[in-house]
Amino acid sequence: MPDAAIEFHRVEKCYGGRKVVDGLSFDVRVGECFGLLGPNGAGKTTTLRMLLGIAAPDAGAIRLCGEPIPERARIARARIGVVPQFDNLDPDFTVHENLLVFGRYFGLNAKETRELVPSLLEFARLEHKADARVAELSGGMKRRLTLARALVNDPDVLVMDEPTTGLDPQARHLIWERLRSLLARGKTILLTTHFMEEAERLCDRLCVIEEGRKIAEGAPKELIASEIGCDVIEVYGPDPLALRDALAPFATRIDISGETLFCYVDDPQPVHAQLKQRDDVRYLHRPANLEDVFLRLTGREMQD
Numbered sequence: 001m002p003d004a005a006i007e008f009h010r011v012e013k014c015y016g017g018r019k020v021v022d023g024l025s026f027d028v029r030v031g032e033c034f035g036l037l038g039p040n041g042a043g044k045t046t047t048l049r050m051l052l053g054i055a056a057p058d059a060g061a062i063r064l065c066g067e068p069i070p071e072r073a074r075i076a077r078a079r080i081g082v083v084p085q086f087d088n089l090d091p092d093f094t095v096h097e098n099l100l101v102f103g104r105y106f107g108l109n110a111k112e113t114r115e116l117v118p119s120l121l122e123f124a125r126l127e128h129k130a131d132a133r134v135a136e137l138s139g140g141m142k143r144r145l146t147l148a149r150a151l152v153n154d155p156d157v158l159v160m161d162e163p164t165t166g167l168d169p170q171a172r173h174l175i176w177e178r179l180r181s182l183l184a185r186g187k188t189i190l191l192t193t194h195f196m197e198e199a200e201r202l203c204d205r206l207c208v209i210e211e212g213r214k215i216a217e218g219a220p221k222e223l224i225a226s227e228i229g230c231d232v233i234e235v236y237g238p239d240p241l242a243l244r245d246a247l248a249p250f251a252t253r254i255d256i257s258g259e260t261l262f263c264y265v266d267d268p269q270p271v272h273a274q275l276k277q278r279d280d281v282r283y284l285h286r287p288a289n290l291e292d293v294f295l296r297l298t299g300r301e302m303q304d
């Protein structure tokens with residue numbers, strides 16, 4: 001395997017005359033977890049589909065495990081585990097059967113896959129559902145089965161499109177723990193997520209894309225330091241505009257999103273002093289996080 005498990009170089013993709021991926025370049029090093037972040041419609045899924053050879057790029061160069069894509073996608077895919085954004089399990093088969101069918105797809109015989117099934121079910125905490133038909137599973141159980149299925153071929157690289165969307169908090173923590181154990185075993189992960197906490201916890205590096213273009217790249221801590229670099233006080237109150245005027249002299253910057261005011265402060269004391277005088281507001285003083293970075297870069301208003 002080369003140093004980079006995934007290489008994207010000036011990749012472009014148009015749909016209906018519009019560039020939805022626009023000169024995107026990034027590398028994912030072997031053994032790291034790399035996050036692809038961006039608002040709805042930014043081009044994340046399209047990027048992953050091109051990486052897997054499902055959609056053809058209009059320009060640029062892509063390599064997966066050293067293999068040029070799409071030319072040698074079939075060969076590269078043997079070493080890849082995929083979690084698509086939307087589950088594509090066979091609803092009429094049982095959990096167990098879905099894993100067997102997928103094993104066969106990778107050239108494993110029934111005996112080999114049958115031996116793997118208990119550990120895959122344990123990975124997804126679905127031991128008790130082995131004989132349930134997929135149609136009978138909850139949304140979160142299906143998601144966990146899709147994650148387990150992606151490991152059938154013991155892949156070197158996992159490509160996951162919103163792996164924990166639809167999972168409850170316990171299941172999400174379980175999956176984070178499982179993904180960390182895969183990283184500890186030397187696997188490489190490329191994931192997309194809308195959960196900034198997930199990206200902050202799991203990703204060694206990430207890039208933020210908007211309208212198909214990269215707008216930031218780096219380690220989560222570095223991005224938080226360079227883009228925000230101070231504490232945040234979130235204030236909830238009845239009149240955010242009036243509050244902004246009252247707090248502006250004491251903050252380095254203030255943003256309003258819906259009913260919440262985000263006060264960026266080097267010195268929190270003067271803002272605390274102001275807020276203590278008011279009994280109609282609630283506030284939370286916290287360190288800056290990746291969500292602040294994301295919202296700073298992509299704007300606090302909804303896109304799409």
Ligand SMILES: Nc1ncnc2c1ncn2[C@@H]1O[C@H](COP(=O)(O)OP(=O)(O)OP(=O)(O)O)[C@@H](O)[C@H]1O
Pocket residue numbers: 015016020038039040041042043044045046047085
């Ligand atoms: N097959 C297609 N035909 C035409 N347009 C498409 C197709 N697939 C995606 N698009 C468009 O490309 C853009 C990027 O879509 P994509 O699914 O890659 O976004 P995304 O970043 O994954 O968004 P989300 O966070 O909502 O999943 C969108 O404007 C979408 O409408």
Ligand SMILES: [Mg+2]
Pocket residue numbers: 044045046085161
């Ligand atoms: Mg998507």
